Amino acid sequence: MTLVTERPEPERPGLRQIAYAVGEPATTHATLAATDYHVRTGEAVAAELSRLGRHDRPDVIVGHIGWGGLLFARDAMPGVPLIGYCEYFYNAVGSDLDFDASAVVADAERRRIRMRNAAQLVTLETLDLAYAPTRWQRQQYPRAVRERIAVCHDGVDIAACRPDAEAAFILPDGRVLRAGDPVVTFAARDLDPYRGYPQFMRAAARVARQRPDAVFVAVGGDGPGYGRPRPDGRLWREVMLAETGLAERIVHIPWLAHAELVRLFQVSAAHVYLSVPFVLSWSLLEAMACGCLIAGSATPPVQEVVKHGVNGLLAPFFDEEALASRILAGLAAGAGLTGLRQEARRSVARGYEREACVDRQLGFVMQLAAEEDFVPA
Structure with a gap:
């Protein structure tokens, strides 16, 4: 397994890590700040994927769609199945931004929030499978793409997290x-x-x-x-x-x-x-x-x-x-x-039991990896 990451984790057996660096911002426009970062992240990840693909082509790519990492993965790895983790879609109405009725939400903030979703929407068009951790998180995505998103949590270790009367x-x-x-x-x-x-x-x-x-x-x-x-x-x-x-x-x-x-x-x-x-x-x-x-x-x-x-x-x-x-x-x-x-x-x-959740996620991966006549989205 290979992890392409901006911040490497502690070394673990069987895990190869490839670190990438995001360049300096290309814009000072506040509304585009997140989009600019997402594009730079997507370019950095795509460069690493292209290098990886020349000698060690993966069977499946799995990534978070909210930070830009998968933006250009389809171009860097044509023909490789893509699975996207859909954590949160920002909405200006009926969500966290306007939850406190006493707080004034400026128009500039609404525009910033809308543009923050740009990378997700572009990435969703390239995915072969997408999933969100909860039904409510899935529900935050636009109706046009929501039906393509499965629901599967990452899971909780209920053997470690258990009642203990002697604690x-x-x-x-x-x-x-x-x-x-x-x-x-x-x-x-x-x-x-x-x-x-x-x-x-x-x-x-x-x-x-x-x-x-x-x-x-x-x-x-x-x-x-x-x-x-x-x-x-x-x-x-x-x-x-x-x-x-x-x-x-x-x-x-x-x-x-x-x-x-x-x-x-x-x-x-x-x-x-x-x-x-x-x-x-x-x-x-x-x-x-x-x-x-x-x-x-x-x-x-x-x-x-x-x-x-x-x-x-x-x-x-x-x-x-x-x-x-x-x-x-x-x-x-x-x-x-x-x-x-x-x-x-x-x-x-x-x-939310961890083993059951992980088994389902692995099922997503194995399903796509096993398709001999796989055709990318």
Whole structure:
């Protein structure tokens, strides 16, 4: 297997890596910035594919369509089947951009978002097979191409992510949290509004007043995440700590190794996962596989996985009082919500178990590689 990548991964047996470099921007036009980057990426990848094809022609090429890497793959490797991973199609209406009704979306931003999809639309025309991780992500693509996109998640390791009544998690200050303790958890790549960090903090402040024994643990960095930095330059963590007064009650951890994150899920009494209409985080599925009681947002990507009262509890994204009530229910119920926790794990096992997902993806590859009379799209 060969990986053509801009950022090489640690060496792994059986994996050859070919690094490419993207040149300097060719335009200063803000609306075209993403398109310019995608074209330069496509040219760099195509150059590596052409060199590779002269001595080691692949059977199938698989790639992400959102960053330009497959733009010119058909030209560089004529006759080789192409499979595209469709992660997210940007929409100016009814999606993440305009989710917050109080935020003004400038016309320039709408134009930028529209052009950001250009590479995907061009690439889709060349693909022999395409797939998206969830039904909602597939639904974001235009109707004209949506029917060509299959749905298959990358999967969750439910053997590693599992309930453990004996689990213990050690906080940076040395305190030990165990399964059964009143632990409220939150995890995101960065503590940003896309993942509802401000709403979590406001809900946590309400919970803290009613449950002085509750321990709050938030995992995430201080970067802008999927949004943009605050105009005042302040960090969301600093702003929300000042607003809520939770500094003495909450533990912020910038990053955790995966095994440690799993242990945190295993001791969680209520795990909060919020998201604007955007890509669903793997962390939600991993928390569910660990048997967490989910207190989530009633937003489309979350609702595809979490059903209120069946395998978790949901609240409107901006309703911090309702979210606090869901968290309090998780803390108070003890074994009373065992059925929801068990169904959360069963839901992941049914639809997102890693081996089943990988087998389906390999099926895509083998299907195209085995076609003797293959005719490219």
